[in-house]
Amino acid sequence: MEVEKLWTKEFILSCLSNLFAFISMYYIMSTLPLLITEALAGDKEQVGYLFGIFSFAGVVTRPMAGYLLDTMKRKTIAWIAVACLFFVMLAYNWITSLSLLFFLRFIHGVCWGFSTTSLATIATDAVPFRKRGEGIGYYGLSMSIAMFIGPILGLEMLQRFNYSSMFYIGAGFAAVALLCLLGIKGWEVCPVSTQKHRGIIETKVLSYGLIVFFLSMLYSGILSFIVLFGKEIGLENSGVYFLANALTVIVSRPYAGKILDKKGPIGVMCVGFLTLFATFLCLFFAQGYLLFILSALFLGIGFGIIHSSSIALAINKVDASRRGVVNGTVLTAFDLGFGIGSVLLGVLANYAGLKIMYLTSGLMVLIPFSIFYVTHMLKNKEAEVINSN
Numbered sequence: 001m002e003v004e005k006l007w008t009k010e011f012i013l014s015c016l017s018n019l020f021a022f023i024s025m026y027y028i029m030s031t032l033p034l035l036i037t038e039a040l041a042g043d044k045e046q047v048g049y050l051f052g053i054f055s056f057a058g059v060v061t062r063p064m065a066g067y068l069l070d071t072m073k074r075k076t077i078a079w080i081a082v083a084c085l086f087f088v089m090l091a092y093n094w095i096t097s098l099s100l101l102f103f104l105r106f107i108h109g110v111c112w113g114f115s116t117t118s119l120a121t122i123a124t125d126a127v128p129f130r131k132r133g134e135g136i137g138y139y140g141l142s143m144s145i146a147m148f149i150g151p152i153l154g155l156e157m158l159q160r161f162n163y164s165s166m167f168y169i170g171a172g173f174a175a176v177a178l179l180c181l182l183g184i185k186g187w188e189v190c191p192v193s194t195q196k197h198r199g200i201i202e203t204k205v206l207s208y209g210l211i212v213f214f215l216s217m218l219y220s221g222i223l224s225f226i227v228l229f230g231k232e233i234g235l236e237n238s239g240v241y242f243l244a245n246a247l248t249v250i251v252s253r254p255y256a257g258k259i260l261d262k263k264g265p266i267g268v269m270c271v272g273f274l275t276l277f278a279t280f281l282c283l284f285f286a287q288g289y290l291l292f293i294l295s296a297l298f299l300g301i302g303f304g305i306i307h308s309s310s311i312a313l314a315i316n317k318v319d320a321s322r323r324g325v326v327n328g329t330v331l332t333a334f335d336l337g338f339g340i341g342s343v344l345l346g347v348l349a350n351y352a353g354l355k356i357m358y359l360t361s362g363l364m365v366l367i368p369f370s371i372f373y374v375t376h377m378l379k380n381k382e383a384e385v386i387n388s389n
Helices: 009-029 032-039 044-069 074-094 098-126 129-160 163-182 203-232 240-263 265-285 289-316 320-352 354-364 366-388
Strands: none
Touching: 009 074, 009 098, 009 129, 009 163, 032 044, 032 098, 044 074, 044 098, 044 320, 074 098, 074 163, 098 129, 098 320, 129 163, 129 240, 129 289, 203 265, 203 289, 203 320, 203 354, 203 366, 240 265, 240 289, 265 289, 265 354, 265 366, 289 320, 320 354, 354 366
């Protein structure tokens, strides 16, 4: 039997394109609050609205992007979308007011929704079926690495140069993403199936979308409030949380993918949910660096396993003609969960405190676990009973 190759030119270039696209996004994300408050005389509330507009644009855009990816040439849509990212990054140089910034941020969100959905679909097209979990795990590393590198680079460039130079450098990252994508020549998965006309949401993968939705809600509580929580318990350097988290995400994603491909989802997903619960339990009891950093390590394992495995399982439910819609469905769930989670958990933290908010988050892990239990573990037991009879 012929060995299916994972590390093809198409897969490597799609991963690199995604890496630089995400670096450009996280790069600017860390500096926009400073642009609003220092250069445009805005306040913290407007910073929140700015990120909300970006997420809203993604929620609106992704389902349509997925549908178009399944009805048109995928590489063409990806080229146009990533090229638009480049021009949007350049356009930040001409922002002179908050209203213009809000408008541009919405346009940026639309381009981002199309770009990430198309890049994810091209990457999954390049992954062999028998290595789907491993491939998506490695692809997810590009996001994790960018999440760590991007904010540091953005703040460093702003410290060394001015806003204009910083935006030009950010546009450079988007340009590299486009060049990597343009390097994929003469290869295209042309989706041809009657399935592609069934709408912009894939109902077959709604259970995975719900798991990712709740995962994203819980993750938003970490990203939005962990620095404030670190200060609350007397830690001087809360940034170490992101470093520890990034290290375990980098290890867990591809390793979990290999287990998923060889042994199926039940064991590895149960480990993911258990470590995600441990993440919030550690934060509830944290008084210093030990449990604080241990929480970050658990988060990297839990998030890395559940996120990449859910996407791989969702992709496996459909043929090539619906991969765009599947990616649009799951990524929309992630954006929606992050936006709703930031608001709801923020309200809870304001009234009950961060420790109670994290304890509540730990209990909420039961919701996505229950969805997985019903859709996989329970069905697996029923199938065993039927086979034994």
